[in-house]
Amino acid sequence: MPMPKVLVSDKLSETAVNIFRERGVDVDFEPSLGKDKEKLLSVIGQYDGLAVRSATKATAAIIEAGKNLKVIGRAGIGVDNIDIPAATAAGIVVMNTPYGNAITTAEHAIAMMFSLVRSIPQASASTHLGKWEKSAFMGTEVFGKTLGVIGCGNIGSIVADRAVGLKMRVIAFDPFLTEERAIELGVEKVDLDTLLSRADIVTLHTPLTDQTRNILSRDNLAKLKKGAYVVNCARGGLVDEDALKDLLDAGHLSGAALDVFATEPATEHPLFGHPKVIATPHLGASTSEAQENVAIQVAEQMADYLTRGAVSNALNSPSVTAEEAPRLKPYIALAEKLGLFAGQLTRTGLKQIEVTYEGEVAALNLKPLTASAVAGVLKPMLSEVNIVNAPVIARERGVTISETTCDDAESYDSIIRLKITTEQQTRTVSGTIFGGAPRIVEIKGVEMEASFAPHMLYTTNEDKPGFIGALGKTLGEAGVNIATFNLGRAGPGEGAIALVAVDDPISDEVLEKVRALPHVTQATALSF
Structure with a gap:
C-alpha cells in the first residue's frame, strides 16, 4: 500500500511536519503555495491530504481538482476558507481543531477590554509623540463593572472566569447555558434585552449563524446603556x-474594540481612525502557543485518519469504522435530522437531550447516532458544531445527554425517539427509516408520517375548520409552492400539527402572515 501524501500549503510549525513523517505520512511543506491559486490547482491532484491555516482557500475548484484528496485539515477553528459542501459531495473529510486556541482568544478579548477602557493604544501613540496628555486619557476601572458575555461556550466561559477573577459582575446570554452551569461559572444568566440594558461592557463569543448575524443590530446597540463599550473578538x-x-x-x-470585521482582510473601513475604536487584524488566535497547539493537533488528526481510518473533530463525517459505516449511515442521517427539527424550534435554555433507540437500531453502535442527534439540536445556534464535538459542547453548557434502548419497536423495525427538555417545555419527535430514507413518525405525541425536505414549514394550531384552506391560500398568494402537506392531531378539536414541504425557503414576511392566521399558535420555517 503506497504511503499517503499530504500537502501543507500554509505556515505550520516544524513539529507538525515531523508528526506527519513519524506516523508514516509523506509530506510536502510548501508554506507559500496556498497564496498561489493556479499552482495549487495544478498540483493538488497528487495528494491524499491538505493541511491549511487561513491563507489557502480550499474552493470547489481546488476540491474538484483534488482527485485523490481524502481529508482537509484546518489548523484552527474557522473553516470559512473551505467549501465544506463541495468537500462533502466529493467524500472528503474536513477536520478542524476547535479547542487549540480558546485560551489565546479569551485572553485577547480581556486585553482588548483593558486597552479600550484605559485608551492604552491612543495614550501610547500620544506619548511617543512627546505630548504627555495625562488629562486627555482619563480611564475607567473594570472593578465592579458589569460585563455582558454574549455566547458562554468554550471561549466565552473562559472570558467569564477571568472577569470574575477581576471582581467584575458577569451576566451572560446564551440559549444553551443552563442555570446550573451559570452558577458553576459564577455568572448570572439573563435574556438578551436584560444584558443590553445592564452591561457596562459587552463582549461577543458566539459563532456567526443566521440566528446570530447582526445580534448587535442598530436596535440592540441603541438598547445599550449610555457610555457602554463593545468588544468583538469572535x-x-x-x-x-x-x-x-x-x-x-x-x-x-x-x-469599541474590534478584532474581526464583516469583510476581511479589512484594509479600509469607516471605523479605522475613529478616536473611540481599537482595531486589531484578527489576532485572537495569534500566539506562539496557540499556533503550535493547533498545528500539532491537525497533524495528529490527519495522520491518524490517513493511516488508521480514525476520525476526530470532523465537521462533515461521523466517527465510525469502515465496517460499521454502511449500516449506520441512514440512522446517522435520521438522528441528525430529528435533532435539527427539535433544535430549530428551541428558543430557551436547553437542559437535557434524551435519545431512545427501539428495535433493530438498538443493537448498533449508538455513540455516533447520539452525537449526530445532539449536533442536530445544537447546530441552528452553533454552526461550527459537529458530531465529534457536539457532546463536549453540550456538556460545557451543562446539558445532560442520555440514551436508552429497547429491543422491540411498535409498528416499525426501528425507531429513534428524541426528547429535549428546556427551561420552559419538553419536546419530542420520533422517526424511522423507510425505503432507505429518514421519516418523521411522531411529533409531540401526535402520530404523523412525513419525509424531510430541504425547506419546510411547521405549524401548530387549534383543530378548527378552515385552517388548511387558509394556510394553503396564504402560501399560494405568496407564490410559495407546496410539495407535500402532512397533518396530525391529538384528537378532534384539540391541538393539531402541519408539516409542509415547500420548494423554496419561507420568507420572514410570509411567516408573519401565517402566524397571523386564526387558530395558529406557532409557525416556524425549517431547513434540512
Missing part, C-alpha cells in the same frame, strides 16, 4: 458596523 458580522459608528459618533457608546 466573528465579523455579529455587529452592525455602520450603526456602531453612528452610536459612537453620537456619544451613546464610549468605545
Whole structure:
C-alpha cells in the first residue's frame, strides 16, 4: 500500500511536519503555495491530504481538482476558507481543531477590554509623540463593572472566569447555558434585552449563524446603556458596523474594540481612525502557543485518519469504522435530522437531550447516532458544531445527554425517539427509516408520517375548520409552492400539527402572515 501524501500549503510549525513523517505520512511543506491559486490547482491532484491555516482557500475548484484528496485539515477553528459542501459531495473529510486556541482568544478579548477602557493604544501613540496628555486619557476601572458575555461556550466561559477573577459582575446570554452551569461559572444568566440594558461592557463569543448575524443590530446597540463599550473578538458580522459608528459618533457608546470585521482582510473601513475604536487584524488566535497547539493537533488528526481510518473533530463525517459505516449511515442521517427539527424550534435554555433507540437500531453502535442527534439540536445556534464535538459542547453548557434502548419497536423495525427538555417545555419527535430514507413518525405525541425536505414549514394550531384552506391560500398568494402537506392531531378539536414541504425557503414576511392566521399558535420555517 503506497504511503499517503499530504500537502501543507500554509505556515505550520516544524513539529507538525515531523508528526506527519513519524506516523508514516509523506509530506510536502510548501508554506507559500496556498497564496498561489493556479499552482495549487495544478498540483493538488497528487495528494491524499491538505493541511491549511487561513491563507489557502480550499474552493470547489481546488476540491474538484483534488482527485485523490481524502481529508482537509484546518489548523484552527474557522473553516470559512473551505467549501465544506463541495468537500462533502466529493467524500472528503474536513477536520478542524476547535479547542487549540480558546485560551489565546479569551485572553485577547480581556486585553482588548483593558486597552479600550484605559485608551492604552491612543495614550501610547500620544506619548511617543512627546505630548504627555495625562488629562486627555482619563480611564475607567473594570472593578465592579458589569460585563455582558454574549455566547458562554468554550471561549466565552473562559472570558467569564477571568472577569470574575477581576471582581467584575458577569451576566451572560446564551440559549444553551443552563442555570446550573451559570452558577458553576459564577455568572448570572439573563435574556438578551436584560444584558443590553445592564452591561457596562459587552463582549461577543458566539459563532456567526443566521440566528446570530447582526445580534448587535442598530436596535440592540441603541438598547445599550449610555457610555457602554463593545468588544468583538469572535466573528465579523455579529455587529452592525455602520450603526456602531453612528452610536459612537453620537456619544451613546464610549468605545469599541474590534478584532474581526464583516469583510476581511479589512484594509479600509469607516471605523479605522475613529478616536473611540481599537482595531486589531484578527489576532485572537495569534500566539506562539496557540499556533503550535493547533498545528500539532491537525497533524495528529490527519495522520491518524490517513493511516488508521480514525476520525476526530470532523465537521462533515461521523466517527465510525469502515465496517460499521454502511449500516449506520441512514440512522446517522435520521438522528441528525430529528435533532435539527427539535433544535430549530428551541428558543430557551436547553437542559437535557434524551435519545431512545427501539428495535433493530438498538443493537448498533449508538455513540455516533447520539452525537449526530445532539449536533442536530445544537447546530441552528452553533454552526461550527459537529458530531465529534457536539457532546463536549453540550456538556460545557451543562446539558445532560442520555440514551436508552429497547429491543422491540411498535409498528416499525426501528425507531429513534428524541426528547429535549428546556427551561420552559419538553419536546419530542420520533422517526424511522423507510425505503432507505429518514421519516418523521411522531411529533409531540401526535402520530404523523412525513419525509424531510430541504425547506419546510411547521405549524401548530387549534383543530378548527378552515385552517388548511387558509394556510394553503396564504402560501399560494405568496407564490410559495407546496410539495407535500402532512397533518396530525391529538384528537378532534384539540391541538393539531402541519408539516409542509415547500420548494423554496419561507420568507420572514410570509411567516408573519401565517402566524397571523386564526387558530395558529406557532409557525416556524425549517431547513434540512
